[in-house]
Amino acid sequence: MIPDIATLYDVSEGTWPPERTWVEGPWTLRDGAGGGKRVSAATALGEVDEADVVQAEAAMQSIGQRSLFMIREGEEALDALLATRGYDCIDEVVVYVAPIDLLTDQAVPRVTCFSIWKPLAIMNEIWASGGIGAERLAVMDRAKVKTGILTRWNEKPAGVAFAAVHNGVTMVHAVEVLTHQRKLGVAQWMMRAAAFWGAKQGAQHLAVLCVADNKPANALYTKLGFTRAGTYHYRQSPE
Template structure:
């Protein structure tokens, strides 16, 4: 079993943002403001300075880029850093569960699923990040990985939206799944299971043995789906966000 730090570093290779910079063991990432993972410092290991000074350095790095400073804090392992961010007045966001499962015993896809190396306009329409349409920078962030796969399920012809989309990247034998989205009008038809099954088969063909993904702790339908596919909780993380006045 991978450690928390190792799994976080592995997952970070699947969603890199547009610029990255090491800060000791920590990883500073910026991606035009699109998604927390692409625009936060990954707090694993040790920074090159005392924690209060590290918090100040992170704050400066993001503010000079016009971004609200944000830290991704995995637990267990980053308790001391989390306390330092809290002491500096950084807000705490909700828990995100990091789940893992072996790529074995998943069902066959129940519908046709197309796979592409890049997200076309159709896919970008289908991916609703936190319920909203994507900003222009999203495409660049989505492509910032080695050989990502973009899956689409279409049940009706345009102008109907895609019924479901998802994205996957294989990193060191692990399938890292992101962007699973089922359009509201097509839900409860097993489409999320279908795209996960297709991603699993695609990744297994590339030597993957396991899968990891992240889901917010309040997303009960997604958690129920992933439990049926054999996922269990590996660890959790949350974001710390600097005060808006910083």
């Protein structure tokens, strides 16, 4: 059975974990330690009102984080409440999932992809070229069952990705292909390599997150046979 969107939200957190997570009132709060929106955003545990939002704002500000909320499917009331408070809507993300054997039907060409942890210097350099620095590398390191994937193309380094497993799902994050190696099939082989690696860990499904505005990546995942499971976006304070 294909995991539902609620399960995949949980997989996302399990494979890309905050430094600290705690419950305060009707919220799950996160200390991302500079690792980006996904590990820093507050999420609601149920219905909330304006006083609850003020409580969450104070908690986030107390640890030096900008007020930021993740809005998941079914949370239209929270979305509207934050909009009335002047919060900006940013970064709609599409969640894709596929049976893992859908991506293991073709062998990855020899010396194309390598599963490596801890990352080599060249992997960190490629991630850094896409804005993925030490704080996000620390997020990766916190995941329990994980690997980095280094891809070579035309006998040169081409791209990197991070994959981790949670509750039977391998989720791929931080896909970065060097500019001069794009449109050559590199990302496809990385996804297939992640599927082979995940299958060895006992995973039954492969998932990936993609910003809705990234049309080439969305087209790739659709072409590979991924199913669109759902979406989420953020509301960020304008301060």
